[in-house]
Amino acid sequence: MVLQVSRTHIQIKPDPARVFFRPFESSSKERSQRIVARVTAMSRSEAEQEAAIMLERFEGRHEKLQAFLLSRFEHVREHLITDQPLNRCERLLIGAYFTLEYSLEAAALFNPSIVPHPDQSGLESGCLRFVLSLRATGEGHISSIVFRTGVISRQIGISLDEPSPFVAAADVHPNPSYDKHLFERKLLELGLLSALTQQLMDQLPDHFSFEELTLLSSQALRRDRLGNGDAVRTVESVLSLARANYEISFNTGDDCSERAIFPTSPTERRGIEDARFVAFEDGGKTTYYATYSAYDGQLVFPQLLETKDFTKFKINTLNGPEVENKGMALFPRKLGDCYAMLSRQDGENIYLMYSDQLHFWHEKKILMRPTYPWEFVQVGNCGSPIETDAGWLVLTHGVGPMRRYTVGAILLDLNDPGQLIGRLKQPLLEPTQEEREGYVPNVVYSCGSLIHNGTLIIPYAMSDQSSSFATVPVDQLLNELMSNPVEQYS
8 A cells, every 4th residue: 555645835944033032141250341331431322322223123023122131231230330320221232232132943943743732712623723843943053942833624734823023032930849859869860969969968858949959059068168179060960950950931922933942951051852742641631741852062861841831831850760862752641550651762772661750760671673774773753652543653763874864653552552563664754855955964854743633644854954744644554554563572
């Protein structure tokens, strides 16, 4: 059977005009002082004229720009050399010198995943509203998560909502409470559980705040009369771990396309990569989770994002001896009393993982190895498993000669997903001549699909630059998978 894979004409391309404001830090305290001094040396009329020009150039590109500039002024107020009061224009102007525009999708908009929108009101019968997440890459190859929304019709017509021209910055909140037991386990896993850190943990309550941890850490360093460098590095590592667990929120009135999840913690400073969203059902309630890779320039840190409404998000580390590498994808429900997740522990094979705790993973088994020529280099998942009557449908990626990425599919037993029922002998989706050129050539890739009205909707990236959609009848795909049974791995 030749599978009827249909491509849409939709192209989601990066838009360098989608910018938001970020702090601009000078190279030293002394330089900051000089910048502030130059502005305050201007006459009031000169400052007001420059502020007016600046606002005319930039205010139409941003919402709430003035509020951000005033907050930036407060950040550098300490560099003023006089107590002479400044008017609003002068404060705005100083704030502008310590602010920059960042084009978060200037280079690429790719590796999409799709889930049903939490709000399905106002739709015609048979239609589905969705949220599409994308990896946006901008200056410095720093990646973040952005969103688009749209509707799939009963006839599988896909329409995307026009994205807002604005990008909203999130309000960042340190995690209001840390679980001491889980925190200790992570310190042990990272090799940070020493006499110093154990002393810190012993002084903390069972649930503690970031402020409590910071205070005790400062006290511990003050007691370290010799200024031991190891102690300083240890405390910095402990605080970095804490910062990797945080919450963010957006204004509920913002359009979903305005919300950008930009790197916040030290572990993310070089990017947030390849979020795999899944609508997780538990007790009749839906929580949207996303596994992603945080990158600090050297190491990859698997993270878990959680939201119920795409307005408030919790970000936490994934922990445990089996949390390694990239490409983790959570099953959409518990299997018995356990959570289940696919992963690629060794950069080559697909593994199945189980845990009784969402944030700690300590059990794995190999599920699938490269078998066919188009996947000899490595295999991995292309998003969370999708439940069907025939079994768990999983889209996979395979890497073949010349680092060519294609999308395949496998079918897992519904009751025992460690049993591989079938797999495609040939790719389901491979780069066409038009799709093979881009930032990373010869790649098609997805981070999550869904089924609607008997059709598999596959959002996919083209050569790590832009994105589109493909569709395939589910029954055709399942029949093809079941016609190619596979031997089980020991």
